[in-house]
Amino acid sequence: MKRLTFYVVALHSLFLGIVIANAKTLAVEVGNQKRETASVSPSVSIPMSSPLPLSKVWVINNQKSQHQSFIWVQDTKKTGQQPFLLIAKDSEKPDKDKPEKPDEKPDSTSKPSKKDDLEDFNEVIKDTQKQQGLFTLYRNKDENKIYLEIKPEQLNKNFLATATLESGIGEAGIYSGMPLQDFLFYFQQVDKKLNFVVRNVNFRTREGDPQARSLARSFSDSVLYSIEIKSIHPQRKSILIDLSDLLLTDLAGLTSSLGLPGSADESYFGNAKVFPQNVEIESVMNFSGSSSDDEDEEDSDQTLGFISVPDSRGFTLRVHYSLSQLPNNNYQPRLADDRIGYFITAYQDLSNDERKEPFVRYINRWHLEKQDPNAPISPPKKPIVFWIDNAVPLEYRSAITEGVLMWNKAFEAAGFKDAIQVKQMPDNAKWEPADIRYNTIRWINTIDGYFAMGPSRVNPLTGEILNASILVDASFIRALKSEYRQIIQPNENERQTRTSLTAFMHNRLLCANGLEANKNQTKRKLFAKHLSKLAGEYDLCYGMEAANQFAFGSLAIRLLQPAPPSSEQVKNYIHQYLRLIIAHEVGHTLGLRHNFRGSTMLTPEQLNNTDITRNRGLVSSVMDYIPPNIAPQDQKQGDYFPQMVGPYDDWAIQYGYTQFPATTPVAEKPFLNKIAEKSDQPELTYATDEDMYDLDPTADAWDNSNNVLLYSRWQLENARIMWDRLNKRPPMDGDSYSDMREQFGTVLGNYFQNIYYATKYIGGQSFYRVHPSEKQQKLPFKAVPVEKQRQALALLQKYIFAEDAFNFSPDLLNKLAPSRWRHWGSSPRIGRLDYPIHDLVLFMQSLVLWDLLSGDRLSRLKDMEFKNKAENSLTLPELFDTLQNGIWTEVLKPEGKTITISSLRRGIQRQYVETLSEMVLRKQYVPEDARTLAWYKLKQLSEKLDNVRAEDEYTKAHLLETRDRIKKVLDAPLQGN
Template identity: 55%
Template sequence: MKYWFRKLAIYTVLLYHLLIGNSYAQANQVANIDVQGLNALPIVENLASANNFGENRKEDWWRFHEIVKGTEKLEGLFTLYRNENSGQVYLEIKPEQLNKDYLATVTLESGIGESNIYSGLALDDFLFYFRRVNNNLHFVVRNVKFRTEASEPEQRSLARSFSDSVLYSLEIDSIDPRSKNILINLEDLLMQDLPGLTPLLKYSLQADYRLEASKSYFGDVNSFPENIEIDSIYGFSSPEGANLVTLPDSRALSLKVHYSFSKLRENNGYIPRLADDRVGYFITAFKDFSKNNSQEPFVRYINRWHLEPSDPNLPISPPKKPIVFWIENAVPFEYRSAIREGILMWNKAFEKAGFQNAIEVRQMPDDADWQPADVRYNTIRWFNSLDAGFARGPTRVNPLTGEILDADIIVDANMVRSIQQVYGTYVESKVNKKGLRNRNITQASECIYEDLPQTVASGKLNTGSDSELCYGMESLDQASMGALTLSVLQNATPNSEAMQNYVHQYLRSLIAHEVGHTLGLRHNFHGSTMLAPEELNNTEITHTKGLVGSVMDYLPVNIAPQGVQQGDYFPQVIGPYDEWAIEYGYKRSPQVLLEAMIPETEKSFLEQIALASPQPELSYATDEDIWDINPLANVWDMSSDVLLYSQWQMDNARVMWQRLDKGYLSKGESYSNLRALFNRVLQYYFRNATLLSKYIGGQSFRRLHASDDTSWAFVPVSLAKQRQTLTKLQEYVFAEEAFRFSPQLLNQLAPSRWQHWGSPVPNNRLDYPIHERILNFQTAVLRSLLDSQRLNRLQDIELKTSPGEALSIPELFDTLQKDIWTEILTQSEPKPISSIRRSLQREHLNILLEMVLRTTDAPEDGRTLAWYELRQLQKAIESRLKQFPENLDIYTLAHLELSGDRITKALNAQLLSK
């Protein structure tokens, strides 16, 4: 009893002196108490800390209870206190929660519907921990890029060598005297621009927006046993605003960001699985300093879900915990069945990996008490936009192990809506304000945007979000083309059963592709080449084996050639590669008991699965593999013979032009619809034609290992196939007969004249620029064929093949020149050269002159051959002008005289420069 009286006396004296302004040391001295003895008492220790918070916070030792008094207490992983009157939210952190890793996922819950600011976008995910430093609490992002064994001496140096990132230093509001729990105001953390919205808005909207504290507040706040879920609504303002049409006043906008802070799953039996470059998984990689291996210092784990069989003794059993996808209650009713089927398509693959019904689909109820961004739920989300047109399937992953923890697929309503509006002008009006989207010419020609200059990119396919967005728009273009085919060639109306079935096939395939990403799979751009062209519309094959080797490719709509019964437009089942990849990622190793298992133990087991990679239907090529080299690792191609398949599609396009020319529009329909249809068919024609150029100087490439049953990683395209390609390019791209349209059709291609927000009227040419469209396409193909990288590859391939088996640069140059200058280089009766051919010839001449005058990159042999071709062309022009000037029209005469003069001056300039 005396002890408790003594404690009460000590506390009373301390409190008195603290209240009158003395420091803790002075109060301690007056009370004549041993400091170290006091520090052993929890309440005194916290009094000491409380006194250091600041001059006006000397009473903070009891302030904890005053702050939380009258608030709503939400207990869970962290305890939250919400004051409904002030709107403030406080976070309570226990001592044992300090310096412990947690997963943060950040989602843009509401957007503005344009310019890359869309609802449902995943903004960030990372590991973080709280660290107390004096009277502040640091919010620290964990560095997970470098590791070593905990028992290794080098562990001591890693923290000094590679810094974590302290994003915020938060002021401690109070500390509970008994529990030592720390209380902070969440405004100090989540009313800041933690997700980096300010630079995102500046980049996307090209305007400076400031975060306004007075317009920002907390929305829903919840705490659960393993996670907390918090909405922050941020108000932004800009004095000038931005060029936006979705906002009533672009000087102000609001964005909702959803935060999930969740417990990191540890010691749950999950075993990281080692990656293999022959199988396409997203990976979690780190540099391991515990292994003195200079050849391969990185450890790579595949990203995958934690699936455990309910009965490990059976060859196939349900998982203990299946992967559950929820269809958001915002998804229209008519699309839910297609989405469900697209998700469940993957259960076939999991059966071969030993799991029955590994994936389940559930419908989010209309009165659900959770949000789609909640880290506990995997959702298929639906959003609307003015200009997006994409779907995306990101995952949230434990960066220490590669375990997938959460996945949310977002689908823009435009992906489906625009297909059913067959006559809509979607493709023409959706233009990035920064200019046209750049596309690789070997992937597809630039989209035909109405009355805007055409550009063609020479860069490679982007990765990450840019490629996803490009995929969405291109996928939409492909799907719209298929719907147009149904309409033009089969007279299907938007509401017909055939059209509804088509939309169902498309959406199911789209969702299957995105679900594949959420299972850990990367793109496989070799997946579309499994079947021969004549097998593509045989449903006995496509419903069993599959239409493609992998749904993870960027797949075009499969349109049957003329005279062939139409089969599946899009895959109805996943492909052999998809099943094999899931087997690699999820099949349970029988070699070692789970309790004793470490990743390296599975190496031999995984190697046996990966050894199947040389099988043609298991071919794999992903984003970094589809540069110009491999003609079968491509996007928007189909079948093992792209030359034949593309020819079929270009023939289909020509038939469609004929139908459009014969009065396709209904009575009273605007001619602007005809212009939109013509553009879409022209774009489809261009895209298929440009697939051919990859055969020139092409080489197949496989991610093979030395033990695989094959000898070469690279196999050049045969000389016969390359010569066949040049013949097809001449016929479908360069020939005078390639583009013939009636005056009636061209004079009906009127633009839309609706002028209002979201529907701008073009301010340049009103009539249709047919010469410009054709020349831009021909130029793109021609410059791609004579690109310096391709010429260098052709020269290298001559050393990789036997003599006479490679397409030489001289043969390429000579073939193109003869195809393009046929009117001059043949001995036939001279005739006027058409305007389209003159434009093509001028562009060819420009390319050769640039090589000779060294204004562009080219190998030296290429420059020499360009000089040689110019000399031959000069002689032919001079001969024609001397022999038959009276038979040529003024257009042709002027064209040839100027061309000859340019060659002469260029060759003379080259001689003078030397």
């Protein structure tokens, strides 16, 4: 029987799937969402890099709409680059006449064959209002028509199109301000059609290379639309098209992502404005859940089941399009270096066969030029300006401003003064935040609690960042003011499939797998897939876990201090955190990737020394995911969050933005190398998203200090104090028992997180991105010292396996009542209401045990014995021995004549025997040596079991049954491989 013991109650759920799949039903189903469990093999795949499935885009061809398959191009090499569409099969390409080389002048086909078929130019634009700029627009508001005039010299020229969701529904990733789709495109005339073609920028060669022809044949640009030309101006020869053919047809691919057709009849234009370098147009799309012709339709459910819209069968979305010219400046791309974390624009250079490396990689960065090129420090000709959306509440504007301006310190290291500026969007502003000319910090509202991300728009040819926006979700701020929910959430699936600890924690800390769609779930999952990409690139998940971390910190302040914090203290705490979040997101918009070693600069003790933290910084990089710094009870609390960007940030900006006297990217290399060479300095070390799937205790999200083990032990001790005070102190103002349950869960979540960090020491090693050179002594891999591994094992014994590891007071457990509100947005749990303490503790213990004895970990340990001196290695026998002694202490070192084993301990002991038995019976893959050791350990244990006696029936039965089980396992016929 399936017990529904663990309902997932995280309303801001880490798993998009939960909200989507179950919003329309009661919470019963919630625990059952399936998740891919990351394999424990050494080559753990990075979920966010997995290719997105074929999605479909409407292609308008010959006035008929037809489906055409496209691939959302995505790979980690291009992290940070905007998504591009590639046509899935290019056999049926309609554009045989397209020029062989992208830059060729329009050929003869650009002349209209017969003018007579076209309408009269003046007739078409009759009764329209004309707006001139990059393109000329003619608008007839009454008829909902916009015509676009394209000059002949604009054909075959690159333009950038970006689509942004201007208004969302505040749920399931459909948020206002979400970037939807960017592409580099050109207009191409083919007879009486105008093709809207997306440029393939992934393969390039030098000008004049004959291979350009083969390139054009081999790698196709993608014709997204083929539009009927309305008219051609008799004198100007410019081309007129009906823009609704292009923009009211869901160019952004939103409908396919949602799996719903958006009917063009129900779409119309909102604002449309033209400027010299860009055109800003809004299209309003009405969605209805009526029908869908997805052939792989499995889902008979016609409604989307959103809970934030009054009737989810229909809703309206506004999509903002920007068509803009690529900047015509003297921007020089800058080559990337793998020791410094920038988002990258890469292409394959086919012009030189002798290069070892086919890829050319540019960092993404802004075009900054010194006003005075000779001054050591100069203001830029054009600073990077961020506008604070006029919807941002007044009380948060100063924190946001400070967070943005933090980066000016780093730019000074690169020779720029006041490189970044902040301006306030006026209340009566005539422009919209999605306008590509403005970098904005927008305020949005969602119900599922993602809160901040920093997407940017990049020229895919050069890596030049053209525009950036930061989204801050107001619900995050709401969460800051009340406690947020976090509980360890095992579900049936995780327990049955033995989810690896790493996968389990990454789901929670990074939501990497959690957003992965599941094949047999609904079409809305398509959108989740798109989201998972955004999550990887734009920090959707940061927001979710950041809210939890924040809640833990504010709870810690309340419970660990002798007196409740003043409102000033609370305000200050919020201010510090919001400022940090903004600094992190701004860092992304400057081109920087995560650096999960950012928190490893200081020792745990130094973290609370404000002389150090306010001069050198609390962290080496704000591009880490940084938890609130909480001091142990016997130390004075220092700063909770960093006040400044750190040395790594300064250095990275120096690499990306310092101006060099070099006129080509290659000529900059010696200058760049000089900067990058410093990467072996401890405060400049860098490890990013794809590095943290290894067992490296120095590179993880939300951990802290250069001695994570010690810092984590402090937090584990803090957690015990917090539980105690939660129970003993009178409830805080207005707190209900369900609040208390959430607070208990918040602490438990943090407790387990620190346990997880400790497990990374065992068999762990650090990976450094160093290059070989004469003066470089450091090697890429460095094992965790054996002493540290032993300490980690001792810590796990004390805080997770020991008899008194979870000594909760019965009173406290009986206070943990769930919320009983039932209405939209709040589903009360049904079934078991009290706290399932045994199952929860056993689940946590089992996760750790499985992971320590997983095939992957044991193989690593074996290899490390080979790669290091024996005395510097934690051997497999030592690991088995330590675990057996810790888990079976009562039997192996009995105190007195009879023994008693408590219920929590009986649970983990059974689990231990079960795990070893599976090794012996070859049900789990482990190295042969480990299997033999498991057999040996079980034999030893069974001998000891013969010698102990128990009085109480629980223990008696437990001992007898275990003895019997081990005997059966040892006697079982040997199963071959």
